[in-house]
């Protein structure tokens with residue numbers, strides 16, 4: 001197999017589990033060196049990174065809370081100092097908090113928006129500033145959600161953050177094109193990761209969700225990682241400002257009896 005990311009360096013936020021880890025594993029297989037940031041669980045993340053290095057790949061882990069601007073900037077600068085350069089940013093870290101609209105607290109709202117939107121915004125800014133200073137082309141990939149389009153009642157803060165990503169990506173595709181930077185979103189549907197642990201442990205809810213998915217299965221991180229590999233590689237050089245939906249047909253599932 002030709003390695004599509006040979007010689008590239010990728011920084012992946014929240015790359016220690018779930019979709020982010022799936023992307024890190026795939027990027028390593030494709031020949032990239034990978035830096036992942038993690039919020040806590042240093043010991044667990046170190047084991048994960050050892051796993052990533054097992055096949056001879058290059059991987060490092062850096063503690064950073066993406067909701068803090070200084071941490072985001074440090075994640076970019078430490079990636080460069082440890083891996084020598086940076087070509088690809090994957091904004092994957094994300095959180096959600098269930099609450100009916102009338103019950104949402106300021107703390108709930110800030111928790112979700114500070115990670116999914118503010119953190120992503122300024123992480124991307126730090127990456128763009130690095131690319132400008134070093135005159136490098138680069139790729140930005142945001143892990144958005146089908147909920148950048150599709151309503152998700154009781155998760156309005158989450159939908160607000162993912163809807164905003166759609167416009168950030170469209171805007172920046174224009175603003176960053178002269179710098180040789182592309183930006184795209186991946187919008188997963190229901191993927192089997194820790195974020196969905198309540199759903200995965202509830203057979204009734206799970207059955208009703210599966211009935212709504214035309215391909216009749218949940219997605220897995222590898223399904224998302226294969227699109228990320230395409231968007232990170234040179235072969236997608238003419239693709240920018242758009243969203244790739246990976247949802248087993250969930251979003252447009254409508255049928256009349």
Ligand SMILES: NC(=O)c1ccc[n+]([C@@H]2O[C@H](COP(=O)([O-])OP(=O)(O)OC[C@H]3O[C@@H](n4cnc5c(N)ncnc54)[C@H](O)[C@@H]3O)[C@@H](O)[C@H]2O)c1
Pocket residue numbers: 013014015016017018019020037038039040064065066067092093094095115143144145146187188189190191192193194195196
């Ligand atoms: N799993 C799904 O069904 C699904 C569907 C659509 C979109 N997504 C999106 O995919 C992305 C990854 O989610 P996942 O399903 O792998 O969930 P997950 O909970 O397994 O992973 C989320 C990751 O984000 C990290 N993170 C959270 N807050 C952070 C912070 N302040 N600083 C640094 N890292 C932080 C976590 O440590 C974790 O590594 C998220 O943006 C999520 O919204 C997931």
